Amino acid sequence: MKEFSEISTWLSSRGAVHAIPVVETLPQPTFRMNDQNFVSFSTNNYLGLAQHPRMIDKAREGLERYGVGNCESRLLGGDLDIYDQLESKLARLKKKDTALLFATGYLTNLGALSALVKAGQTARIYGYRAKKRHSYAFFSDEYNHISIREGIRLSDADRQTYRHRDLGHLENLLKESTASSKIIVTDGVFSQDGDIAPLPEMLDLAERFDAMVYVDDAHGTGVLGANGGGTTEYFGLDHPRLICMGTLSKAYGAIGGFVATDRHIGDLLRLTCPAYGFTSTLPPDQVYAVSEAIDIVAEEPERRQRLWENQRYFVRSMSRLSYKLLSTSTPIVPILVGDEGATDVLSERLRKERIHVDSVKFPAVPRKQARLRVILNAGHTRRQIDKLVWVLGEYERSSFFPAPSLSAVA
Numbered sequence: 001m002k003e004f005s006e007i008s009t010w011l012s013s014r015g016a017v018h019a020i021p022v023v024e025t026l027p028q029p030t031f032r033m034n035d036q037n038f039v040s041f042s043t044n045n046y047l048g049l050a051q052h053p054r055m056i057d058k059a060r061e062g063l064e065r066y067g068v069g070n071c072e073s074r075l076l077g078g079d080l081d082i083y084d085q086l087e088s089k090l091a092r093l094k095k096k097d098t099a100l101l102f103a104t105g106y107l108t109n110l111g112a113l114s115a116l117v118k119a120g121q122t123a124r125i126y127g128y129r130a131k132k133r134h135s136y137a138f139f140s141d142e143y144n145h146i147s148i149r150e151g152i153r154l155s156d157a158d159r160q161t162y163r164h165r166d167l168g169h170l171e172n173l174l175k176e177s178t179a180s181s182k183i184i185v186t187d188g189v190f191s192q193d194g195d196i197a198p199l200p201e202m203l204d205l206a207e208r209f210d211a212m213v214y215v216d217d218a219h220g221t222g223v224l225g226a227n228g229g230g231t232t233e234y235f236g237l238d239h240p241r242l243i244c245m246g247t248l249s250k251a252y253g254a255i256g257g258f259v260a261t262d263r264h265i266g267d268l269l270r271l272t273c274p275a276y277g278f279t280s281t282l283p284p285d286q287v288y289a290v291s292e293a294i295d296i297v298a299e300e301p302e303r304r305q306r307l308w309e310n311q312r313y314f315v316r317s318m319s320r321l322s323y324k325l326l327s328t329s330t331p332i333v334p335i336l337v338g339d340e341g342a343t344d345v346l347s348e349r350l351r352k353e354r355i356h357v358d359s360v361k362f363p364a365v366p367r368k369q370a371r372l373r374v375i376l377n378a379g380h381t382r383r384q385i386d387k388l389v390w391v392l393g394e395y396e397r398s399s400f401f402p403a404p405s406l407s408a409v410a
């Protein structure tokens with residue numbers, strides 16, 4: 001057992017194990033840490049819904065009606081009608097037949113991706129014999145979220161990784177594959193890069209190669225599209241080959257995940273996905289809150305309007321500086337710094353001005369692609385954005401700031 005202390009000591013000596021900052025309040029987008037006020041430019045609470053009075057009232061209603069938790073699994077006594085109602089609402093939002101709730105977004109990807117390709121195996125327990133042998137392969141963008149990569153790994157199916165948003169590479173891999181069932185998997189909005197998956201073109205490929213497209217829309221849901229329906233609504237897509245995954249922990253300000261899909265896949269996952277049926281799910285107060293969040297996003301479009309105005313203002317202001325923005329198409333606007341030490345120095349410089357921006361480094365992103373992951377928020381004021389840009393400008397003028405070698409992508 002000595003290896004654990006050996007590994008941990010080694011990692012600490014390389015600076016890989018470090019203290020995680022403890023905060024006293026949650027960003028909305030200002031928060032308190034070490035008795036001081038900070039403004040966060042890295043919160044997923046895009047619309048400030050986590051503290052919305054309607055959400056809190058609804059959560060309280062759920063608490064008073066049901067208590068603090070659901071101590072049963074869905075399949076064994078814990079299947080409240082409010083879960084079905086929320087699932088129907090999420091299915092409508094994503095224009096699919098049905099949806100399944102999971103305790104978190106991470107668990108959704110682990111559960112759905114690993115179980116999907118094992119449906120036939122599970123059906124054998126009931127005596128099912130396939131007319132022909134099925135073989136499965138996943139085709140996954142290299143920058144997909146770790147929960148996707150872990151879910152695919154757990155599936156034991158063949159897995160191919162294509163270069164980020166590279167449709168030519170994806171096409172070649174699809175062409176070479178002999179799998180009878182192919183599933184393309186992509187983030188809708190990439191969490192560390194902020195760019196959007198080219199879903200229409202991916203669906204064209206899916207048609208040609210008889211594949212499904214599984215979209216993890218953790219950062220698109222509630223943010224993109226006329227009703228906050230996410231990346232699929234943004235592109236106006238309503239396609240039978242789409243499987244839509246989302247989280248409830250970002251724009252919707254609560255916790256949980258879901259997968260919205262056609263009736264057959266939904267029925268199969270309900271029966272065969274242990275992460276859905278054999279674990280406790282969202283506490284009822286969270287179900288109440290999320291259901292309210294979906295309504296608030298539709299009824300208070302001014303929140304998303306402010307978010308996008310802030311995004312455009314920041315991008316415009318940054319165009320006067322020479323930083324490279326990795327993407328400008330969503331509220332995630334990462335500033336590519338490249339060097340990891342320089343990213344930390346810059347992040348620390350911002351912290352001194354009471355601004356928090358996540359410094360994202362290897363292994364979350366490839367080496368030499370360290371970045372400050374700026375996420376705009378509906379609650380940011382112009383003064384807060386001006387200050388962020390001013391500090392960045394000051395740093396640029398006062399230091400030798402090596403231009404990263406990567407070319408920026410819009």
Ligand SMILES: Cc1ncc(COP(=O)(O)O)c(C=O)c1O
Pocket residue numbers: 104105106107109145147187191216218219247248249250256257
């Ligand atoms: C793209 C993506 N998928 C899934 C998740 C996991 O979601 P959750 O935090 O709700 O478990 C995240 C969280 O950061 C994410 O960014």
